[in-house]
Amino acid sequence: MEDSQNQRFRRDNANLVSGTDLSRRRRSSAKKQRFKFDFKRSKRLYIALGLIISFLVVVALSATIYTWDQHLIVDGVTISDVDVGNMTMDQAKETMELEVERLLGQTVKLNVDEQVKEVKLEDLGLNVSADAALEEAYQVSRRGTIINKVLAKMKTSEGIKLGLAQEWDEDKLLQRLNNDLGEFNKPAKDASFDINPNNSMAIKKEVVGRVIDTEDLVDRIKDIDIFSQVPEFTVKYKDQLPIVTAAQLEEQKITGLLASYTTRFDPSQTARSENVRIAARAMDKAVIKPGDTLSFNKIVGERTVEAGYKDAYIIVNGKFVPGLAGGICQVSSTLYNTGLLANLPVTQRSNHDLAISYVPLGQDATVAYPDLDLKFNNNTGGYLLVRTKVSSNSVTIELYGKVVQGQEVLISSKIESVIPVEEQRLVDETLAHGASRTTQEGQPGYVVKSFRTIKLNGNIKNTETLNQSKYSPLPKIISVGA
Incomplete structure (x- = not known):
């Protein structure tokens, strides 16, 4: 029995050893198989990778060759x-x-x-x-x-x-x-007018024009397809309407005398008198449209020797001194009063430094080309016509326009204050000791207020305060012997 147990033990050990070897052999075989599989798979990957790289190289080479720059514009x-x-x-x-x-x-x-x-x-x-x-x-x-x-x-x-x-x-x-x-254009003609000898307007009717319709033609030409057959164009016309019509002029026409003013001068002062005549002639028959500005400097122009102006006394820095075109301020002052009486709005005006005698105080207007000017606005709704008349010792300025029936204009002035005359005594070695003489008569200065009163059918419609005028005094000069 003991022998039988020993035999079983030996058999079991033998089987155990045999099983272990078998397992070891199996594991070894599996490793070999996995190695073979991994090697084959890696080989396939390398081959595939090589093929891909080769393909990419071929593609890149082909693309490079395909796009090789031969400095030509591509076909197509x-x-x-x-x-x-x-x-x-x-x-x-x-x-x-x-x-x-x-x-x-x-x-x-x-x-x-x-x-x-x-x-x-x-x-x-x-x-x-x-x-x-x-x-x-x-x-x-x-x-x-x-x-x-x-x-x-x-x-x-x-x-x-x-x-x-x-x-x-x-x-x-x-x-x-x-x-x-x-x-081919036949432009429109505006209505126009001539001034009759009686200072009224003779109106000429307007004419409607016929002109090429360039806007339409431009649009059609710009729409041309230049790559097809260029078409022909029939040019169209359009009416051209006048800007000014006879009906407008009838509404704005001169109907009579608005105002007139006269001042007088000393004909013995020949140079000054001639300057007055030249400036007055320059203003005669000037026409100012409705809404425009009546400007003395614009109408008369620059005062030059070529225009005929001469040296005469003018006021500079509070003194009377010789100067070109002396005396024309009498024409501008005459116009100022005419414009005031015509009830025109004053847009620019300056008084003289010293008081002058040919118009009332506060009613003068000094001018100097080009900036110191006398200006009115033509707000009458009609045309203005300036007419001038010069006699041997007077100048008259008339304004014709659209008369307001029943209107009356009055100008008045009030001296606010008087600036007294100063006396100056100057040594004159040509005079004997103790002798004296007056070489310049003085005149006082003034501060003046002026007014414009408008009446309609006898009733006061409005009273307007005009620009204040301030005049410097002119000293009295006495020369005395040394």
Whole structure:
């Protein structure tokens, strides 16, 4: 029995050893199989990777060769239907220059009345340029990555169409149309008038004009398809209405004398008297439109020797001194009073530094070209006509216009204060000791307020305070012997 147990023990141990070896052998075999599998899989991966790399190299080489820059525009590119594919930039430029020249040389026929005017598109202000299109054409398949270049070049097989740039110079177009077609215009004529000997207006009726409708023609020309046959155009006319009509002039016409004012001068002062006459003649028959400004300097102009003006006494810095055109302030002062009496709004006026005698205090107006001016606004709703009359010792200014029936204008002045005369004694070595003589009579200064009163049918409608006038005193000068 003991032997039987020992035998079983030995059998079990033998089986155990045998099982362990078997397991070991199995594990070893599995490792070998896995190694073989991993090796085969790795080999396949390497082969696949090699193939991919080879493919990519081939593709890259093919793409490089396909997009190789031979400095030619790619095949399939056209500019306004002109084929520029496979051309160098210089060749393409030359080709497009000929095309631009052809396009600009096309002629437009303008049928006006029974005549035909032919004008080239270039002369009508058309500008055509191929520069941008040529640059775009040359850059096809040259921008971006190689893939972008390949795709862009492949796309040219479908055709890439580019266009010429075109633009109209509208100023040149209008100028050419006006030059070529201006002879066919019959411009409108405004209503006008002549001044009758009685200072009224003889009105001439307006005329409606007929002129080329350049706006319509410009629009049609700019819509031309320059790549097709250029069409002919029948020129259209439109009426041109006058700006001023006889009906307007009837509303604004001169109906009578608004105001008149006269001042007197010493004819023995020949130079001064001549200056008065020249300035008065310059103002005669001046016409001021409704709403415009009556300006003394604008009407009379610059006072020059060439215009005939002479030296006479003028007031400068509170003194009487010789100066060119002395005396014309009498004309401006006469106009000032006429304008006041015509009830015109005063927009610019300055009084003299010293009081003068030919108009009441506060009613003078000094002028000096070009800035020191006398101005009125013509708010009458009608035209103003200036008439002047000069006698041997007086100047009269009349204003004709649209009379307001029943209107009366009164001008008054009030001395606010008197500035006394100062006496100056100056040594004169030509006089005997103790002797004296008055070389300049003085005159006081004044501060004056002036007023304009408007009456309508005898009733006061308004009283207006005019500009205050301040006159400096003129000193009395006594020369005394040393």
